[in-house]
Amino acid sequence: RPIVFSGMQPSSDSLHLGNYLGALVNWVALQDEVDPIYCVVDLHAITVAQDPAALRESTRRTAAQYLAAGIDPERSTLFVQSHVPAHAELAWVLSTITGFGEASRMTQFKDKSAKQGADGATVGLFTYPVLMAADILLYDTSLVPVGDDQRQHLELTRDLAGRFNSRFGETFRIPEAYIPETSARIYDLQDPTSKMSKSAASDAGLVRVLDEPNATAKKFKSAVTDAEREIRYDRTAKPGVSNLLDIYAAVTGRGIPEIEAEYAGRGYGDLKKELAEVVVDRLAPIRARTFELLADPAELDRILALGADKAAERAEVKLAEVYERVGFVRRG
Ligand code: TYM
Numbered sequence: 001r002p003i004v005f006s007g008m009q010p011s012s013d014s015l016h017l018g019n020y021l022g023a024l025v026n027w028v029a030l031q032d033e034v035d036p037i038y039c040v041v042d043l044h045a046i047t048v049a050q051d052p053a054a055l056r057e058s059t060r061r062t063a064a065q066y067l068a069a070g071i072d073p074e075r076s077t078l079f080v081q082s083h084v085p086a087h088a089e090l091a092w093v094l095s096t097i098t099g100f101g102e103a104s105r106m107t108q109f110k111d112k113s114a115k116q117g118a119d120g121a122t123v124g125l126f127t128y129p130v131l132m133a134a135d136i137l138l139y140d141t142s143l144v145p146v147g148d149d150q151r152q153h154l155e156l157t158r159d160l161a162g163r164f165n166s167r168f169g170e171t172f173r174i175p176e177a178y179i180p181e182t183s184a185r186i187y188d189l190q191d192p193t194s195k196m197s198k199s200a201a202s203d204a205g206l207v208r209v210l211d212e213p214n215a216t217a218k219k220f221k222s223a224v225t226d227a228e229r230e231i232r233y234d235r236t237a238k239p240g241v242s243n244l245l246d247i248y249a250a251v252t253g254r255g256i257p258e259i260e261a262e263y264a265g266r267g268y269g270d271l272k273k274e275l276a277e278v279v280v281d282r283l284a285p286i287r288a289r290t291f292e293l294l295a296d297p298a299e300l301d302r303i304l305a306l307g308a309d310k311a312a313e314r315a316e317v318k319l320a321e322v323y324e325r326v327g328f329v330r331r332g
Pocket of ligand 1: 006009020041044132136146147148186
């Protein structure tokens with residue numbers, strides 16, 4: 001069975017619709033066919049300023065949302081990154097074969113560091129993609145289900161794996177990105193040329209998995225469209241409507257042409273209202289289940305501890321191999 005690895009940062013109160021449709025839906029769908037490993041990447045979350053209590057809460061919340069969305073801890077290895085020290089350890093080794101210029105070209109680093117101001121960006125933020133490469137390479141991962149924004153990080157991961165292999169001998173499998181067709185990039189409902197993101201300028205464009213159903217419906221009803229009337233997919237001329245159609249297609253599993261045909265001659269109001277219903281119907285049970293799971297943190301922590309044991313066992317084997325390859329003396 002191909003090994004699948006992916007992760008999300010626990011850096012806000014709730015996952016958003018982009019995280020859900022861009023990645024989590026695929027994680028759930030892949031479970032039957034692969035050997036899945038899903039991680040809450042808390043080490044990544046501290047690359048920008050964080051509040052310790054909030055981080056602890058959102059780490060559990062993120063794990064609870066994975067479970068509520070359908071990740072089954074029997075079939076998947078579900079764990080918290082900081083519980084498996086091999087991630088940070090391999091990241092160190094990989095950082096020594098990563099070019100400074102190569103890391104400097106990461107567009108997500110450029111965007112994020114620009115937002116942090118001159119001295120706000122840390123070395124941790126800079127080496128973030130190297131840690132992500134370590135996450136993936138520790139497990140002989142074949143497929144990495146992510147949204148489109150992680151494409152460049154995946155390329156770096158592949159380059160580092162290949163470089164290590166050619167310098168020290170075959171050690172890592174070269175992974176591939178697994179990116180959905182319609183929902184690889186979900187845009188902000190108020191600013192449909194910017195991707196939906198937890199750091200959105202306005203709350204109204206950000207649809208959170210744990211938002212109240214009424215709030216979600218309202219956000220869809222006030223989504224930005226355009227001055228025409230026609231419901232037609234055109235990413236450049238009609239970014240707002242196209243985003244709504246992408247979301248519709250991703251949630252219902254229907255094709256865009258079919259949805260366009262259904263709405264031929266109808267108004268944006270209908271589309272927004274019906275899309276709001278479809279999304280709320282999908283998210284409401286996930287929201288309810290998440291809060292149920294959070295009501296029993298001891299049980300949640302137990303699931304995560306089991307997952308960490310499973311992950312650590314595998315990760316330690318790979319890390320030992322890496323240490324051997326680079327020439328570290330084995331501890332006697
Ligand atoms: P993160 O936490 O920013 O996002 C988690 C996942 O959600 C996807 N995503 C989106 N997809 C579609 N539309 C959007 N607007 C949108 N916003 C976010 C992301 O592509 C991602 O799949 N670096 C990663 C976390 C990570 C990781 C890994 C992923 C760390 N180690 C190893 C895969 C494998 C990140 O910051 O994701």
